[in-house]
Amino acid sequence: MLLVLDNVEHMLISPPDRQGMVTFLLKAIEDAPDLKILVTSREPLGVRGEWLLHLEGLPCVEGNGVLAADDEALTAVPAVCLFVERARQAQWDFDLRRERDHVVRICRLVQGLPLGIELAASWVDRLSCRAIADRLELNLHALESPLEGLEPHHRSLWAALDSSWQLLDAHAQQTLARLAIFPADFDAHAASQVAGISPELLTRLVTIALVRQPEPGRYELHELMREFAWQKLCAMPHDEVRERVGPASPSTM
Numbered sequence: 001m002l003l004v005l006d007n008v009e010h011m012l013i014s015p016p017d018r019q020g021m022v023t024f025l026l027k028a029i030e031d032a033p034d035l036k037i038l039v040t041s042r043e044p045l046g047v048r049g050e051w052l053l054h055l056e057g058l059p060c061v062e063g064n065g066v067l068a069a070d071d072e073a074l075t076a077v078p079a080v081c082l083f084v085e086r087a088r089q090a091q092w093d094f095d096l097r098r099e100r101d102h103v104v105r106i107c108r109l110v111q112g113l114p115l116g117i118e119l120a121a122s123w124v125d126r127l128s129c130r131a132i133a134d135r136l137e138l139n140l141h142a143l144e145s146p147l148e149g150l151e152p153h154h155r156s157l158w159a160a161l162d163s164s165w166q167l168l169d170a171h172a173q174q175t176l177a178r179l180a181i182f183p184a185d186f187d188a189h190a191a192s193q194v195a196g197i198s199p200e201l202l203t204r205l206v207t208i209a210l211v212r213q214p215e216p217g218r219y220e221l222h223e224l225m226r227e228f229a230w231q232k233l234c235a236m237p238h239d240e241v242r243e244r245v246g247p248a249s250p251s252t253m
Contacts, residue, residue, distance in 0.1 A: 009042040043208040057112025079107040086121035102129035180229035185220040
């Protein structure tokens with residue numbers, strides 16, 4: 001039997017809730033040795049026997065090589081494949097050949113994130129792919145799913161990021177927002193000097209997948225998280241770090 005527990009990070013905030021979750025899982029495995037448990041969460045459970053798999057966005061188109069290939073090769077790219085599949089749910093005769101460059105642009109903008117791809121694709125019966133990509137570049141509020149029955153945090157990219165933001169305390173929120181001033185990757189020393197983040201908090205943000213570590217000693221924000229964090233920073237009154245940087249978005253610096 002496979003037991004799937006999705007998005008349990010909200011149950012790991014308080015020690016009693018975390019302990020209750022861990023106790024339940026360990027007891028379930030003890031009582032049913034053949035049971036397999038798949039848990040999705042922004043942070044590990046930290047239990048014996050846990051196997052970690054860090055998820056990234058779907059493989060996307062890099063460079064211009066695939067753009068010159070035929071449409072069959074392009075649809076083999078996982079991010080594009082998902083977009084086309086969801087687009088045809090909204091518009092059965094969706095033709096990738098007419099929209100290929102803009103579909104690739106959308107997949108790049110959301111960096112292969114399945115939620116972002118699905119949200120964008122759900123609009124193809126209302127907007128051209130070019131218009132969808134343009135809106136994505138403007139802000140994270142631009143596209144909200146028109147579908148019924150979705151969880152609130154799945155209705156838009158902003159809502160998805162905000163649900164993770166709400167799990168942080170005020171200090172962690174301010175620190176994460178300050179990291180948005182880095183337009184590219186950074187090291188721990190720069191994060192400490194500029195954003196005032198401690199090594200312990202930086203490690204925690206990596207652990208809960210809000211900050212990425214592409215290689216040892218280097219850190220970065222996902223482009224969507226950087227834009228989200230920058231907007232949060234701009235909304236904070238009298239933040240000294242933001243006032244030193246000025247009003248420009250980090251993507252334009």
